[in-house]
Structure formats: structure tokens, C-alpha cells
Amino acid sequence: MEVILPIANATAAAIARVSAAFNAPHARAVVFGIHIDGHLVVEGLLIAAILFQLSRKSYKPPKKPLTEKEIDELCDEWKPEPLCPPIKEGARIDTPTLECAAGPHTTIDGKEVVNFASANYLGLIGNEKIIDSCVGSVEKYGVGSCGPRGFYGTIDVHLDCEAKIAKFLGTQDSILYSYGISTIFSVIPAFCKKGDIIVADEGVHWAVQNGLQLSRSTVVYFKHNDMASLASTLEKLTHGNKRTEKIRRYIVVEAIYQNSGQVAPLDEIIRLKEKYRFRVILEESHSFGVLGKSGRGLAEHYGVPIEKIDIVTAGMGNALATDGGFCTGSVRVVDHQRLSSSGYVFSASLPPYLATAAISAVNHLEENPAVLSNLRSNIALLHKELSDIPGLEIASDILSPIIFLKLKKPTSSAVADLELLEVIAEKVLKEDSVFIAATKRSNLDKCRLPVGIRLFVSAGHTESDISRVSTSLKMVASSVL
Amino acid sequence: MVRLPFVTAATTLLSFGVILGFGHLRDFFRRVLHSLHFVGEPAGGNLKGYAPICEGTDDFYVRRFFRRVQDCFERPIASKPDAWFDVIERYSNDNNKTLHRTTKTSKCLNLASFNYLGFAAADEYCTPRVVESLKKYSASTCSSRVDGGNTLLHVELEELVARFVRKPAAILLGMGYTTNSSIIPALIGRGGLIISDSLNHNSIVSGARASGASIRVFQHNNPAHLEAILREQVAVGQPRTHRAWKKILVIVEGIYSMEGELCKLPEIVSICKKYKAYTYMDEAHSIGAVGKTGRGVCELLGVDPADVDIMMGTLSKSFGSSGGYIAATKEIIHHLKHTCPSHIYGTSMSPPAVEQVISAMKVILGEDGTDRGAKKIAQIRDNSNFFRSELQKMGFEVLGDADSPVMPMMVYNPAKMPAFSRECLKKNVAVVPVGFPATPLLLGRIRICISASHTREDLIKGLEVISDVGDLVGIKYFQVEQDRATSVQNSETEEASVNNPRLLC
Numbered sequence: 001m002e003v004i005l006p007i008a009n010a011t012a013a014a015i016a017r018v019s020a021a022f023n024a025p026h027a028r029a030v031v032f033g034i035h036i037d038g039h040l041v042v043e044g045l046l047i048a049a050i051l052f053q054l055s056r057k058s059y060k061p062p063k064k065p066l067t068e069k070e071i072d073e074l075c076d077e078w079k080p081e082p083l084c085p086p087i088k089e090g091a092r093i094d095t096p097t098l099e100c101a102a103g104p105h106t107t108i109d110g111k112e113v114v115n116f117a118s119a120n121y122l123g124l125i126g127n128e129k130i131i132d133s134c135v136g137s138v139e140k141y142g143v144g145s146c147g148p149r150g151f152y153g154t155i156d157v158h159l160d161c162e163a164k165i166a167k168f169l170g171t172q173d174s175i176l177y178s179y180g181i182s183t184i185f186s187v188i189p190a191f192c193k194k195g196d197i198i199v200a201d202e203g204v205h206w207a208v209q210n211g212l213q214l215s216r217s218t219v220v221y222f223k224h225n226d227m228a229s230l231a232s233t234l235e236k237l238t239h240g241n242k243r244t245e246k247i248r249r250y251i252v253v254e255a256i257y258q259n260s261g262q263v264a265p266l267d268e269i270i271r272l273k274e275k276y277r278f279r280v281i282l283e284e285s286h287s288f289g290v291l292g293k294s295g296r297g298l299a300e301h302y303g304v305p306i307e308k309i310d311i312v313t314a315g316m317g318n319a320l321a322t323d324g325g326f327c328t329g330s331v332r333v334v335d336h337q338r339l340s341s342s343g344y345v346f347s348a349s350l351p352p353y354l355a356t357a358a359i360s361a362v363n364h365l366e367e368n369p370a371v372l373s374n375l376r377s378n379i380a381l382l383h384k385e386l387s388d389i390p391g392l393e394i395a396s397d398i399l400s401p402i403i404f405l406k407l408k409k410p411t412s413s414a415v416a417d418l419e420l421l422e423v424i425a426e427k428v429l430k431e432d433s434v435f436i437a438a439t440k441r442s443n444l445d446k447c448r449l450p451v452g453i454r455l456f457v458s459a460g461h462t463e464s465d466i467s468r469v470s471t472s473l474k475m476v477a478s479s480v481l
Numbered sequence: 482m483v484r485l486p487f488v489t490a491a492t493t494l495l496s497f498g499v500i501l502g503f504g505h506l507r508d509f510f511r512r513v514l515h516s517l518h519f520v521g522e523p524a525g526g527n528l529k530g531y532a533p534i535c536e537g538t539d540d541f542y543v544r545r546f547f548r549r550v551q552d553c554f555e556r557p558i559a560s561k562p563d564a565w566f567d568v569i570e571r572y573s574n575d576n577n578k579t580l581h582r583t584t585k586t587s588k589c590l591n592l593a594s595f596n597y598l599g600f601a602a603a604d605e606y607c608t609p610r611v612v613e614s615l616k617k618y619s620a621s622t623c624s625s626r627v628d629g630g631n632t633l634l635h636v637e638l639e640e641l642v643a644r645f646v647r648k649p650a651a652i653l654l655g656m657g658y659t660t661n662s663s664i665i666p667a668l669i670g671r672g673g674l675i676i677s678d679s680l681n682h683n684s685i686v687s688g689a690r691a692s693g694a695s696i697r698v699f700q701h702n703n704p705a706h707l708e709a710i711l712r713e714q715v716a717v718g719q720p721r722t723h724r725a726w727k728k729i730l731v732i733v734e735g736i737y738s739m740e741g742e743l744c745k746l747p748e749i750v751s752i753c754k755k756y757k758a759y760t761y762m763d764e765a766h767s768i769g770a771v772g773k774t775g776r777g778v779c780e781l782l783g784v785d786p787a788d789v790d791i792m793m794g795t796l797s798k799s800f801g802s803s804g805g806y807i808a809a810t811k812e813i814i815h816h817l818k819h820t821c822p823s824h825i826y827g828t829s830m831s832p833p834a835v836e837q838v839i840s841a842m843k844v845i846l847g848e849d850g851t852d853r854g855a856k857k858i859a860q861i862r863d864n865s866n867f868f869r870s871e872l873q874k875m876g877f878e879v880l881g882d883a884d885s886p887v888m889p890m891m892v893y894n895p896a897k898m899p900a901f902s903r904e905c906l907k908k909n910v911a912v913v914p915v916g917f918p919a920t921p922l923l924l925g926r927i928r929i930c931i932s933a934s935h936t937r938e939d940l941i942k943g944l945e946v947i948s949d950v951g952d953l954v955g956i957k958y959f960q961v962e963q964d965r966a967t968s969v970q971n972s973e974t975e976e977a978s979v980n981n982p983r984l985l986c
Contacts, residue, residue: 066716070716071712071713071715071716074715074716075711075712075715075716075755075756075757078715078725078726078757079757080726080727080728080729080757080758080759081727081728082728083668083728083730083759083790083791083813084668084812084813084815084816084817085816086812087812087815087816095626095627095628095631096629096631097631097632097633097636098622098629098630098631098632098633099632099633100617100618101617101618101619101622102618102619102622102623102624102629102630102632103619106629115629117624117628117629118622118623118624118628118629118630119623119624120623125619125621125622125623126619127619130619130620131615131616131619131620134615134620134833135612135615135616138608138611138612138615138833139603139608139612140560140561141560141561142561142562142563142600142601142602142603142801143600143601143607143611143801143802143803143833143834143837144600144601144796144797144800144801144802144803144834144837145562145797145803146562146594146595146596146601146797146798146801147562147593147594147595149555150554150555151554151593151594151913152556152558152562152566152568152591152593152594152911152913153562153594154555154556154557154558155557155558155559156557156558156559156569156582158557159557159582178656178803179655179656179658179659179827179828180655180827180828181659181823181826181827181828182656182658182659205826206822206825206826207822207826207827210662210663210691210822213691214687214690214691246532247532248531248532249532277531279531315828317621317623317828318623321619321620321621321623322620322621322831323620323621323655323828323830323831336540338555339543339547342658342683342684342687343658345683346658346682346683346684347656347657347658347684348595348657348795348797348798348803350803351802351803351831351834353615353620353833354620354621354831357620357621435629437624437627437628437629440627440628440825441825442667442819442820442821442822442825442826443820444666444667444820444822445822454628456623456624
């Protein structure tokens with residue numbers, strides 16, 4: 001009896017409290033005309049239920065990683081592509097083999113031929129003085145330099161060659177590279193990084209394209225050698241865009257385009273560069289030693305002071321009849337490359353005898369300016385003679401030492417065009433002993449300019465050579481096309 | 482493997498911290514002085530309105546680290562890079578910012594050039610032939626191989642290289658760096674996978690990036706990790722689409738030039754065969770220098786050359802010339818001759834350089850009628866093993882495997898490296914310090930390259946100088962262990978002799 005009473009009192013008190021909560025004035029609500037008592041309690045219970053559900057983990061189907069056996073099966077099933085595609089019938093590049101030096105006259109298969117396939121613009125292949133200096137260099141320094149420039153691969157002839165080129169061009173300093181095409185594709189990534197803007201001509205050759213790709217910058221192409229297109233591209237990129245003032249901007253052009261023989265109008269480019277504040281990288285492989293009153297390149301030709309061009313690169317495998325390349329500019333430009341240009345830092349340096357050949361070639365050019373006038377008269381003569389070949393037209397500039405002949409009526413595919421041109425080149429070699437070369441393209445090359453036949457004019461060619469090639473081309477072109 | 486003592490790591494980090502601290506302090510003062518107009522623009526500074534060609538932070542490393550030690554690099558020489566050569570002395574008036582040449586030279590022992598078989602010197606067989614080819618073909622052909630630059634010499638060399646390396650065919654390219662960076666894009670493209678060793682050379686990295694394929698890196702010389710990556714990648718496929726990979730190319734090197742180690746070729750080749758991946762081996766430092774007849778790592782480790790799909794090598798190290806080659810099956814070489822851009826667009830290799838390689842290979846193969854080639858290969862092996870064991874006896878920490886002519890000596894501390902290099906130069910020994918960024922930050926080293934033209938006396942002189950300078954600079958890290966080992970031995974013999982007096986007599 002004494003136990004039951006307190007329990008009964010406690011339960012009664014609890015019930016009274018709960019009903020008080022239920023019946024309290026603020027616990028009454030009217031929802032849609034219905035009286036509800038104790039809505040606070042009900043809402044409290046609902047909130048508790050919601051929180052409970054939220055705190056539970058959602059259902060995800062369990063992740064089953066692949067078992068070892070399954071991985072084995074997948075590896076067995078996988079069939080990779082062959083490393084190279086099978087050889088297509090008829091796809092062959094058969095190059096003639098030279099049996100002596102690649103001068104204006106050379107020997108192929110025992111026969112003497114006239115050679116228009118070597119970019120020997122100043123006729124320095126076979127020059128006695130240059131060969132003697134190379135022989136002396138081989139005897140003093142050996143053939144290879146056995147090390148990169150940073151680790152005892154710097155030989156005094158390299159430093160002399162750099163100084164000579166800088167003095168010849170009138171720039172502050174220059175830097176030598178050990179291979180022609182590696183020059184431009186090492187220079188561009190050294191200065192252009194991700195986030196920079198580069199405006200390049202669409203007809204630049206593969207080495208420049210490779211450099212642009214390795215640099216990871218934003219690249220915008222403009223129509224080949226079209227200054228109006230360049231101006232509008234520059235305008236579009238800088239118009240109203242405040243941010244472009246903080247990022248580095250470059251224009252990349254070639255002085256004489258390898259893929260078409262056009263000459264870039266440097267004065268117009270400099271005017272645009274100064275207006276829109278871009279820097280210019282000029283690739284002068286085919287114009288160094290050719291254009292300009294004394295062969296100093298495109299800047300001399302247009303009368304532009306060389307300081308206005310920020311970076312000039314060139315391969316020495318053309319007019320200078322040696323190998324390797326150089327880049328020239330201000331001290332800051334050149335110094336920066338000595339540590340950050342991958343083709344300079346991570347590669348063995350130029351063989352010393354080739355640097356000696358470069359020094360001798362520049363000396364020869366300074367002492368004998370007559371070679372330039374020989375070259376110019378040869379170019380003019382050949383240009384005139386080739387202007388009326390049936391089926392082929394000249395696409396290159398009148399000053400360019402590369403005479404580029406393209407088909408007047410091209411077929412729809414570049415491969416078919418190339419085969420036709422190869423047939424012409426082979427016939428010209430077989431029937432008339434004249435050696436010319438059709439442009440060959442790699443499938444990794446992005447350039448879409450038309451293919452053609454390139455003739456490299458040399459100062460060592462004679463008038464009879466020139467008339468021989470023009471008559472031969474006229475005959476063969478009319479028979480094939 | 483490198484065992485980095487804790488104290489050395491701590492002092493190296495402290496060293497770097499001090500240099501960094503001072504560098505930032507000087508930069509801070511320069512900025513303050515510049516804003517107060519006491520100091521002008523940095524040399525060749527920015528033009529108005531143009532973004533600077535080199536950012537301030539980009540060349541912090543160059544200005545504050547590298548300039549202090551610039552005199553140890555790009556030292557010009559005035560002779561052949563033979564066993565002894567003439568190093569031109571330079572001086573600086575402005576704390577290493579600009580260095581000027583003098584006409585004075587000093588004759589130094591060359592432990593730095595990649596002249597493994599001694600062909601940098603005038604050779605009685607090679608040099609007359611090179612001079613003859615120079616007179617016949619001139620210094621250059623001014624044309625690419627596919628236009629008008631293909632001479633009889635080039636054709637002969639390609640056949641000879643294929644025969645030397647024991648592959649069906651080969652292609653010759655004008656420069657070693659361009660070989661890697663333009664062949665890899667011709668072999669593999671988007672949709673393919675490249676798995677490359679973590680310590681591969683910059684040219685391989687640049688070629689892999691240019692190809693557009695996906696790249697994965699496996700731990701240096703670790704076949705187990707390579708297998709794990711291969712299994713995972715073949716099972717999972719391309720990222721995001723999970724389609725199967727088109728092909729997988731595994732790229733390794735024969736001898737790693739910063740470690741002196743040989744690649745674990747047999748295991749890697751067997752793993753690649755099992756998972757149907759293609760192998761590409763870069764033998765820049767090992768062709769001509771290792772192997773019983775100089776044929777490289779395949780011969781040394783007993784791997785059949787037909788198992789390695791593509792073998793690449795350079796001709797500037799063991800053959801004293803310049804250029805590179807790729808050797809593979811006839812179909813692959815045919816494909817490369819039609820697509821590789823540097824073959825189609827680059828100037829063909831200079832004919833005298835081609836002749837140098839032809840003559841050097843003939844000497845190595847013994848086809849010149851003498852056994853000088855075999856003697857050179859035996860000489861470089863003996864020289865390397867002798868030098869390495871002597872250095873280890875002296876207490877230096879030397880990396881690399883037996884028979885490898887490249888031996889890096891660990892220095893760690895960024896101040897000890899230029900000190901070692903300058904002290905050695907004073908004593909007429911030329912060595913090469915290599916540090917960040919070519920190696921990891923804490924693992925700076927001195928790299929020594931042995932040549933077959935070093936005589937035993939040359940090596941002993943080199944060892945003496947290195948030992949003296951090593952004591953002076955304090956890099957004999959294993960000296961303590963050596964001393965302890967010898968002292969334990971001594972105490973044992975003393976005990977034994979005490980117990981057994983007859984031993985002393």
C-alpha cells in the first residue's frame with residue numbers, strides 16, 4: 001500500500017505535466033480550421049525523427065575492386081596495336097646516294113649531275129680554305145667534344161664563333177647550338193611558358209611547330225605571310241583585354257619560309273609589334289648570309305636596326321655550309337638560355353671543327369662580297385627562266401634563294417600531288433642528270449601549305465647549269481602534266 | 482642506394498636555408514633600393530609596357546644560387562678532351578657575375594668528359610680517314626637525308642650500326658637529343674601510354690610530352706613497381722573513357738648517368754613480354770663502353786637484342802663523334818624513315834663525323850686488323866673497377882654498379898661541391914659537380930667518368946688528389962665505419978696475439 005501510492009502519485013504527476021504541455025495555451029494551434037493540441041510536442045518529435053534519418057549513412061552499393069584473377073584475364077585478353085603500321089605498297093622515299101661532296105656539281109650512280117637540292121647558297125661546299133681550317137681543327141681538337149657545354153664541352157672555338165657571329169650581326173651576344181633544327185625548338189620553350197600568348201604564321205616549318213607545342217603557351221596562327229591577318233589577330237587578342245599587358249606576348253615568323261619561299265615583310269611586322277607591344281622571334285635559317293647588302297639577314301635588307309628584333313635564331317646548315325645553329329640577341333636573352341634551354345644544357349656541344357667552319361665561312365663572306373651578287377644574279381636568272389613552265393608556277397618571292405614550284409592545278413590530296421612531283425623529279429634526274437627535290441612532309445607536320453618542288457640556288461651555279469635545269473623541267477613537266 | 486646520415490641531411494638543409502635566407506634578404510634590399518631610386522633596372526631590363534622576359538622569381542635560383550658557383554661550370558678548354566687537357570683559366574671582377582677568359586691554360590687530368598673508349602684523342606686509324614672524308618665530302622651536305630644529303634657514308638654507317646648492335650636495321654640522326662624527342666612522337670600518340678623510369682633523361686621527357694600520349698612514371702629501376710603499374714593500367718584502360726590503351730611503351734636507359742647504375746634489363750624485358758608492352762632502351766652511356774665486345778647492356782646482362790623492340794644510342798660518347806641512331810626491325814625503321822621529322826627536315830649528319838663513327842666501330846669490332854678495340858674495352862673495364870674500389874676503400878660513398886664507367890661520389894652539401902671542384906682544379910684535376918635541379922635537392926654529387934685512355938699512373942694521381950681534397954672538404958662519409966672496422970680487426974688480432982704469442986712472430 002505504501003509502495004503503490006507514491007508510484008501512483010508520480011505517474012499522475014507525469015500525466016498531469018504532459019497534459020499541461022498538451023493543453024497549455026501556446027501549445028494549441030489551429031491548422032486549416034482544425035484544432036490541434038500539443039503541436040509543439042508533435043513538431044519536436046518530427047524534428048527528432050528528421051535528424052535521426054539525416055544522420056544515417058546513405059546506401060551506396062559496395063565497391064568491389066578487381067580481383068587478381070580478373071586482372072590476369074584482362075591482361076591476357078588485351079591486344080595492342082603493332083608498334084608501326086604495316087608497309088603500304090608504293091610508299092617509299094627512295095633517295096639518291098651522293099658519292100662526293102654536295103656542291104653545285106655532284107656524282108650520283110657514277111654520273112655527274114647538276115645539284116639543286118642542297119642549300120649551299122654561298123657555294124662554300126668544297127672551298128679549299130674552309131676545308132683546310134677544318135682539317136687543322138680536327139687535328140687539334142679531334143672530332144667530337146665529348147660533353148655538354150656545362151661540363152668541359154666548351155672549347156675555345158665555340159666562344160670565338162659566338163663572338164664572331166655577334167660582331168658580324170651587331171648584337172650583344174650569341175649562343176651556339178649543336179644541331180640546326182634544335183635551335184628554334186629549344187629557344188621557344190625557354191622563353192614562352194604556359195599562359196603566354198604566341199602569334200605564329202601558319203606556314204612555319206616543323207621545328208618551330210614543335211617548339212610551340214613544347215612551350216605549352218596559347219598559340220594563335222595567322223594566314224601565311226598576310227599582314228592584314230596578323231594585324232587583325234593582334235587587335236583581337238589585345239582589344240579591351242587588360243590582362244594581356246601582364247603576360248608575355250610573342251610573334252614568331254620566319255624570314256624566308258621553308259615551306260613556300262615567301263619573305264616576311266619585316267618593316268610591317270616591327271610596326272605592328274611596337275603598336276601592340278609584342279616581342280618578335282625571327283627564324284633566319286635561310287636568310288642569314290643571303291639577304292641584305294652584306295648578307296647580314298632580313299634586318300639589313302629592310303633597314304631595320306637589329307636591336308628591334310628581340311630574338312634571332314638561325315641554323316648554320318645553309319649559307320654557312322656547316323652544321324649547328326645559333327641564337328642571338330641582348331645579353332639577358334642569351335644568358336637566360338645558358339641555363340634554361342634544354343637543347344643547350346642537356347646535349348653534347350657542337351663538334352669543334354664545325355664551329356671553325358662557321359668562323360671561316362663568316363670570314364669568307366666578309367672578305368668576298370662578290371658571292372652575294374653572284375647568288376642574286378643566279379636567282380634572278382632562274383626566276384625568269386622558270387616563269388613559263390607548263391603546269392607549274394613559282395610560289396616563292398623573287399629574292400628568295402629557295403625557288404618553290406607548285407602545281408597550277410593541284411589534285412585534292414597532298415599525297416597524290418607529291419607522287420606526281422616525285423615522278424617529275426625522278427625523270428629529271430634520270431634523263432637530264434639534274435638533281436632536284438620535291439618537298440616531303442612528315443605526318444606529324446601540321447602545315448597545310450601546298451607541296452611543291454624546291455630548287456636551292458647557289459652562288460656556285462653557272463649560267464649553263466641554270467639553263468640546263470630550266471629546259472629539263474620544261475620538257476619533263478609538259479610530258480608528265 | 483644512397484644512405485644519407487641524419488647529421489649530413491640536417492647540415493645540408495641548414496646550408497640551403499642559409500643560402501635561401503641570404504638570397505631573399507638581398508632581393509629585399511634590392512627592391513627597397515630600387516623603389517628609392519638608388520638602383521636602376523636589372524641589366525637588359527624591361528622595356529616600357531612589356532611584361533618582363535624573365536620573371537623575378539623565375540631566375541631567383543640563377544641569381545642567388547647559381548651565380549656563386551658559376552666558375553665551376555662551362556669551363557672552356559683549349560685542346561682535345563683527352564685524358565689530359567688544357568683548361569683555360571678565367572677570372573671575375575664582379576663576384577662571378579661575368580667571367581673573362583685569359584690566355585693562360587693549365588694541363589689537367591680529365592675525369593669529366595664522356596670519352597669512354599679514348600676516341601677523342603687522335604687515333605692512328607680514325608683520324609687520317611676523317612681528314613680524307615673532310616676533303617672529299619666537305620664539312621656538311623647542307624641538305625636533309627631525304628633531299629640531297631644522303632651519301633655513301635651514311636648508308637654504310639646505318640648498316641654498320643645495325644650489325645654492331647645486332648638488330649636487323651638502323652636509322653641515323655644528326656643529334657642525340659633530337660633522336661629521342663622526335664622518334665617517340667613518331668611511334669606513339671594519343672591513346673597510347675608511356676611508362677618511363679623516374680630518372681630518365683630530359684630528351685626522353687620532352688619526346689614523351691610532345692607525343693601526346695599519357696605518361697606514367699615507375700620508381701627507378703624497380704621491376705615490381707613497373708609490373709604493378711602495367712597490371713593496373715591494362716585493366717583500367719584510358720582515363721575517363723576506360724577504353725583499352727592502343728599500345729604501351731616502356732622507356733628505360735642502359736646506364737643512368739647520374740647514378741652510374743645499370744638498368745635491370747632481364748626482369749624488365751620479361752615483364753614487358755608478359756604484358757605485351759613494347760620496350761625502348763636508351764643506350765647513350767652504355768653503347769661501346771660495357772659488354773665483352775662493347776655492344777652495350779644487352780651483351781653485359783645476357784639479354785637477346787631481339788627482345789628489346791627499339792634500341793637507341795648516341796654516337797658522341799664512346800665513339801668521339803656526334804649524332805644518334807635507332808636500331809629496330811626493318812618495318813619499324815622503314816616507318817620511321819617516312820615519318821620521323823628530324824630525319825625528313827633536319828640537316829644530315831656531317832660526313833666527317835660519320836666517318837669517325839665508322840672507323841671507331843671498325844676498331845672496336847677488330848675489323849681494322851688489330852686488337853686495339855678489345856684492348857680498349859678491357860682497359861676501361863679494369864680502370865672503372867680499380868678506380869671504384871680504391872675510392873670505396875678510401876671511405877667515399879660511391880654509387881653505381883661494377884663495370885660501369887660512370888661513378889658519382891656523394892657530397893650532399895651545396896657548399897662542399899664547388900669547394901671540391903675548385904680545390905681539385907688547383908691541383909690540376911678536372912671534375913664535375915652536379916646538384917639541384919639535375920639531382921634531388923639533398924643529393925648533390927661529383928660525377929667521375931673514366932676513359933680507356935687513362936693509364937694506371939693517371940688514375941693513381943687522380944686518386945691521390947681526390948683523397949687529399951676529400952679530407953680537406955670532409956666528404957669521406959664512410960671513414961668512421963672503415964676506422965671502426967679496422968680498429969675492431971686490430972683489437973681482435975691483438976687479443977689473439979696476447980693469447981697466442983706465436984702469432985706475432
